[in-house]
Amino acid sequence: MSAHCDQIHQPSAASSTPRLLGEVIRLLRPFWRTIFLATAAGGLGGLAMAWALSIINGALVSATSAGALVGLAGLCALSLGGQLIAGIGNSLLGQRIVARLRQDVSARILRAPLSQIEQMKSPRLLAVLNGDVEKIAELGNHFAGYTTALAIVLGCLVYLFLLSVPMVCFALLLVLVGGALNNAAMSHWLARFDKARDLEDQLQKQYRAIIEGAKELRLNRARRLNVEKNGICDLTNRIAALNGRAFAIFWAVDTISIALIFVFVGAVLALRPYLGIENEAITGFIIVMLFAKGPIEELASALPVFSQAQIAFRRISALTATLAEGEAHVDGPRASLRFRHALALAGLRHGFSDTEQEDAFSLDIAHLEIRRGEVTFIVGGNGSGKTTLIKILLGLYQPRSGAVLLDGQLVSRAELDGYRQLFSGVFADYHLFEDLLACPGGEARVNAWLQRLDLAKVLDFQQGRFSTTDLSTGQRKRLAFIHAVLEDRPILMFDEWAADQDPDFRKLFYRQLLPELRNAGKTVIAVSHDDRYFDAADCVIHMSRGCIVGIERHPGYSAGATVSAGEQHIA
Ligand SMILES: Nc1ncnc2c1ncn2[C@@H]1O[C@H](COP(=O)(O)OP(=O)(O)OP(=O)(O)O)[C@@H](O)[C@H]1O
Incomplete structure (x- = not known):
């Protein structure tokens, strides 16, 4: 590194x-x-x-x-x-x-x-x-x-x-x-x-x-x-x-x-x-x-x-x-990076405007740590910078200044593509692919997920493809969730995933799925506006106008308290 x-x-x-x-x-x-x-x-x-x-x-x-x-x-x-x-x-x-x-x-x-x-x-x-x-x-x-x-x-x-x-x-x-x-x-x-x-x-x-x-x-x-x-x-x-x-x-x-x-x-x-x-x-x-x-x-x-x-x-x-500059690392040797302890941002500054206008949006984060195996929520008003922060954390934006650290070490340009492979997720403006490139656990695992998220009645999965993506808004997002989970990456990101779900699926997401992911050793970063479920996170990062204005930790939170061993599907 x-x-x-x-x-x-x-x-x-x-x-x-x-x-x-x-x-x-x-x-x-x-x-x-x-x-x-x-x-x-x-x-x-x-x-x-x-x-x-x-x-x-x-x-x-x-x-x-x-x-x-x-x-x-x-x-x-x-x-x-x-x-x-x-x-x-x-x-x-x-x-x-x-x-x-x-x-x-x-x-x-x-x-x-x-x-x-x-x-x-x-x-x-x-x-x-x-x-x-x-x-x-x-x-x-x-x-x-x-x-x-x-x-x-x-x-x-x-x-x-x-x-x-x-x-x-x-x-x-x-x-x-x-x-x-x-x-x-x-x-x-x-x-x-x-x-x-x-x-x-x-x-x-x-x-x-x-x-x-x-x-x-x-x-x-x-x-x-x-x-x-x-x-x-x-x-x-x-x-x-x-x-x-x-x-x-x-x-x-x-x-x-x-x-x-x-x-x-x-x-x-x-x-x-x-x-x-x-x-x-x-x-x-x-x-x-x-x-x-x-x-x-x-x-x-x-x-x-x-x-x-x-x-x-x-x-x-x-x-x-x-587009000539491109991202050379995308074609570089495949570095398989490991995530052991924490992701961090240090001295980060990012904006979209080339000029330093006073009212232009700017993300300023002196220090932020996302710990492995935790569920972290990023919360805040519209335009406060949550999605921008996520894109920087996932290595999709190059911040103007500052560093992204993986287990305390800077991620080099050459490693950036490898770093991105640590993540899967569902963006607010996600694209839904019809096929699964890899399917660890086979068709049975996919079908179990389709059953669980109440999608089996509207589509099926055969020969690596879902039969359709013409679904309701909530159903499409549940299918996107299945894609993300089946990629089996160590870190999962959800940007306002539950926003389109009915109360039952919203509850399932916060009270069962997130704790299960956590118990399976996954790190979850979720952007959320659902304040009644903020207690489902180990750590809640509050943002306002591009800055972190508070970090709330829930040390007593235990996924085991909400999910019994028999209910754990993800591991
Ligand atoms: N691609 C872009 N180009 C220029 N400005 C952008 C771009 N993306 C976001 N912004 C600006 O950055 C600011 C933060 O946007 P961001 O999407 O990070 O907010 P957010 O907290 O995720 O908002 P919401 O809760 O509405 O999704 C906004 O003021 C927005 O106008």
Whole structure:
């Protein structure tokens, strides 16, 4: 165990945002073989197509030999084969990149400090996980088509070059004009896509409100109309208008670019007598230009998709940079810590605001000890800091200053994940999982608990899973209790667990379950507002405005007095 308190509790330094290009290279590097194969196959396919066009062009102006036809068939096969390999390769690549992005963002969220996740709020995280990654997936799905189109256009340019150098220069000039137009327009549509993406974060919040606030919104018509009109409708209309304008700019420029091809073809036809170029070259040009129009349009249509993917990638990159620090100890060697005597906090100070405002909440605890094998209640008014204290005790928040001590020794950063494994519990805003990862005592033990907490009639447990979590509020919390107990950790934490229970279960919790846990050698930390049961604790810590204002010990309290040996189920 480390002897340096500041090792644990220093807030991590903010990492600089990694450069976008670096991120792209990092993402693509593992797939370089697929990228190389798909690009080479696509390029070969495009060149073969251009060569085939040259044979078709030759055949139009002169007699066709059998050998030329066989060559044409071979080139068509090569072109199709190349396109097939490029298509499959790029599709697989796109999907693997999306899978990797999803894994990467999820892994960073899983490793981020809890305070960071709480600060970011779920709508922002969900917008990245769902919206932004989907935008990249969209690009991935179309990527094969784009690379094949690019290969065909490049192949056509090579063929045009072989036909007539001055005319290919003229064609390149048109490409440059088209490119410059697109480039100038791109900043306009990018700005609109970017603004629309900002609004997507707000839209996620509204989605959350209409799902999580379903009851309230049905009871309150004014609020429902407000969410519908000023929230959803307004935001979706603004997003649609921004995206619509961006696409309108794109289509205007796209039309001009395609018009340039017709201008070119028209100019060649009109100026044919004056150009002094052979007929074969002229027909070749026109065939190639008309043939390449499709792939050119496809490439142009890729620009907004690329722009949106670029914005999405920037968002993902910004999120991953924010979460980059992570909690290295989460992946460190598994230290199995033992809890023998007591947990303690010393010189602890924690707040949520970066500025030291006078009225900002601050938790200040000079010293606190939680003894092993005791039931400790943390009590106090709303907002007095009970849950914050719990999160620090469980190693979920890194306090601004001060130390968390396990059996008198500081818990180092490297040990923090191991330290957290000493606890299980039910938070006030708990999440209920449907499965049990481990089940010491087997199904029989789980079923006994379901019977005891009157849940056996509404669900059962088979093959490591509970049949449902669609239960009443009190039933869900009882199921969460079973999860916590079956994890068999030395310390159990309950944050206002009994608040949702009927009087019988409340009594069962305070008068039977807690004493049984205590008798089984467990340490229990419970946040409670049930003052009529405060006597069920060995120690009651009273909190007010972030400070401990009193510690009440009940030395005469004995669980054995309330639970007879025959009634003890937990041990
Ligand atoms: N994630 C957070 N970000 C900013 N402030 C927070 C956060 N969590 C809690 N607070 C603030 O910290 C203070 C203490 O909150 P805490 O949840 O610890 O109180 P509590 O004693 O558990 O209250 P209750 O009895 O209502 O559950 C409150 O004033 C609250 O506004």
